Amino acid sequence: MNRLGTFLVAAAAVFAVAVPFFLKPFGIYLISMWAVLTIAAIGLNLTLGYAGQVSMAQGAFVGIGAYTVALLTQADVPYAAAFVAAGLFCFAVGWVLGYPALRVQHHYLAFVTLAFNTLVFLVLRNEEWLTNGIYGINSIARPAFFGWSTGKALDFYFFCLGALTVLSLATWWILRSPWGRAFVALRENPVRALSLGLDTRRYTLIAFAIGSSLAGLAGALYAPLVQYIEPNSFGLGMSFNLLLMVIVGGSGYFFGPFLGALVAVLLPEWMRITEGYYLIVYAMFVMVMMAFCPSGLLGLVERALKAVGRRTPSPILRSEGVGQ
């Protein structure tokens, strides 16, 4: 990590800690949502951006995580245990979903995961004995740790920010480990990876499972943040949104999801003045960006840095200089 990168990350971290003190409760809610969605997007970035496996079911995993936590905490299981359970459960389901990925690639995989997402939605909606169907689950409590209650918006934001920090450091570590290299090999040239003795089957499953468990953990934060969950929140719309976040930020860049989630969460608010039209503007923005810079905002930054010719792009943009 060079000096510019370190400086930028430190500045962003200071900003993330300081900014809620200047915000109204709704603003704090929004940046909490940003932190939560960033975690899910980091997971998808790992699966899609690094390992190259298209998944359109990330929203379903957020849903599974959210419902796991909501149901367990209402059954008086401590939040911490429910949080871990959500991650583990999504890890297991993600692992199973990885099996189709072993057989099919690209658009076929996109459609399998898309079908999976719709199936999860149907189960959440129809199994009323478990999920309360379309009425959803109400008044999900925010957790307390060792006497620190996260009931207030500000406290809960710091809890989310803490989780984001820990999970993104863990992801950073995974990506720098041999696993991370294996994921990139999987994306760049699976045949060559296999011929070099890499167990591509296992790494595909691991990539899916880790990506899904991050979504599950994001769901575990989402439930107490929103305090009311219902099946419609976790349909295809959520998955498409997370996919757009990863792509808009820059897929395969470590900090892509942070930026993509920021755009997706804040843009609608900045564009309140345009009344209902922000989704139109957002959609146009995505289309224009795909046409001119499919590697996302960070891809644009990298291109700009190259054009200036000052230095080779900061490695903070690309984990260890790997990327598209």
Place this chain on the structure above:
Amino acid sequence: MASFIQLLVSGLATGAIYALIAVGFTLLWQTSQTINFAQGEFVMLPAFFILAAMNLGAPFWLATLIGLLLSIVVLGLLFKLIIVDPMLRYGVLPLVISTIALSLFLKEAAKDFYSSQAQPFPALVPATDLNVFGAVISLQSLAVLAIAVATVLALHFLLNKTRLGRCMQATAQNPTLARILGIPVERMVLYTFLINGVLVAIASILISPIYLAKFTNGETLGIAAFLAAIIGGFNQVRGAILGGVILGILDNLSAAYLSSQYRGAFPLIILIAVILLRPQGLLGRVEERTV
């Protein structure tokens, strides 16, 4: 038995509409590797073109004609020029993202610039029922079925019996070789986009009287088109037709006899089974470059 025939006919009618949408979808895939995630919205939109033309005072037949033309120009020509062409060189995924954004755009545009309420849409034939051997069959289902079958037959004739159609097939199967043989590949690709514009417009005219014209119509229709295309075979027109028909019938029969809550799940389960056991689809050829 009577209700079974009823369900079968309405299932066939729905399936025929799905087939139209899925055929357009597979045509775009075959000639340009475009996976159009906005295909459902493409079906939703022409109904609004027609309603808008009628609001300006055009009679229904003229409005339909205007809707068809607008659909060919906007959803065929402009879609290709503005969205697809600049992105072909980046491969499949960016284009997928872009069409997802396009579907969002079209949905929101229909909502904001026309109406968020479901709009009644004039039916082609009066809503009367026929009594055939004790089964009550709506004239509308029969008309839908007849028009859809006629459209598919016309397309089949175009693709297989005319020189133009053969050129298009050659383009789909091997663009490089087609170019060497002197086929204007770019123009053939453009034609498939225009044909898709026609197909979605016809599907829109057929389905809107049943479901009403609503900006969210595309969500289910788009997914139905993917499912039909994959179940039948991504790279075969007749596969898409088969897939559409299977889907329509399955949808109606499973809702009646198995579980109406999980009617949406049966096609997905078949989809997953097909992808895992026969990824090329029921009638598809094996494509080495994709699997």
